[in-house]
Amino acid sequence: MAGSSSKIAIYGAIGANIAIAISKFVAAFFTGSSAMLSEGIHSLVDSGNGILILYGVKQAEKPADTRHPFGRSKELYFWALIVAVLVFSVGGGMSFYEGIEHLKHPAPITDPTWNYWVLGLSLVFEGISCFLAFREFNKSRGDAGFWATLRRSKDPSVFAILMEDLAALLGLTIALLGVYFGHLLNNPYLDGGASICIGVLLVSVAIFLIYKTKGLLVGEGVDEETLASIDAIARAEAAVETVRTPLTSYLGPADVVLALDVQFKRDLTAGQVEQAIDRLQDALRAKHPEFKRIFIEAKSLSQKQRQAEALA
Secondary structure, eight states, rough: OOOHHHHHHHHHHHHHHHHHHHHHHHHHHOOOHHHHHHHHHHHHHHHOOOOOHHHHHHHSSSSOOSOOOOOOOTHHHHHHHHHHHHIIIIIIHHHHHHHHHHSSSSOOOOOOOHHHHHHHHHHHHHHHHHHHHHHHHHHTTTOOHHHHHHHOOOOOHOOOOOOOHHHHHHHHHHHHHHHHHHTTTTTTHHHHHHHEEEEEEEEEEEHHHHHHHHHHHTTTTOHHHHHHHHHHHHHTTTEEEEEOOOEEEEEEEEEEEEEEEEEEEOOEEEOHHHHHHHHHHHHHHHOOTEEEEEEEEEEOOHHHHHHHHOOO
């Protein structure tokens, strides 16, 4: 159900961005607005990005096979990285370039009516898309703050779409201010400046997305709070003597590998150790269902350690 509702947010973003991109390009053609052209490029890039994220989600859902024994969950992270690069190069780069060109060859906006209509409708559609993405984002938020949840989120299908929608709303506001004051003051440089600001905004969002997806691709582990919970669950097992620091790695937003080095108490039979491992795995999965694969290296106290403890 969570994956299905996440896809609804992506579909909403794609549909809204395609419609908005077309209207922005039409408005830019009739008015000659640089900021409006930049916003059209932004919406077109966002549409393509949504399709790539959706493709990544579908690829990540494919079952494990002999060539991919741990599944293909990381496909989502790969395509999220491609999205970040596109936002940086195409969205940010083109908007920045268009703004510079408009400053070199300024052209006054004769009639901004088209721009106002398109920007107003775009704000409405982007607001709806942002609402859908924010609703998905809030499902894993709990009592944490916005930025803390954003840093903690491991699902690009949620945080990437949300960041793009927020950037779109802010970019539309910048474009609206550039068009309004450019026409009011008869200063075409304000329109070009707005386009540059939109480019800087997109580059900033892209850098954040690259930073997030890079950590996930190279094998980011769970947070300190989850590590502490794993340790507490392991130590609560009566058969456990000591526990070493757990090793974890995200394969996908809800697919984490856990390797646990556990030392069991002395004089346990092989059957008792096996039962303790089963209890420990069940307890870990009950509290943390994202642990799809749990590897427990079971040890009992060696003879040397027993002698050392006896002497102590």
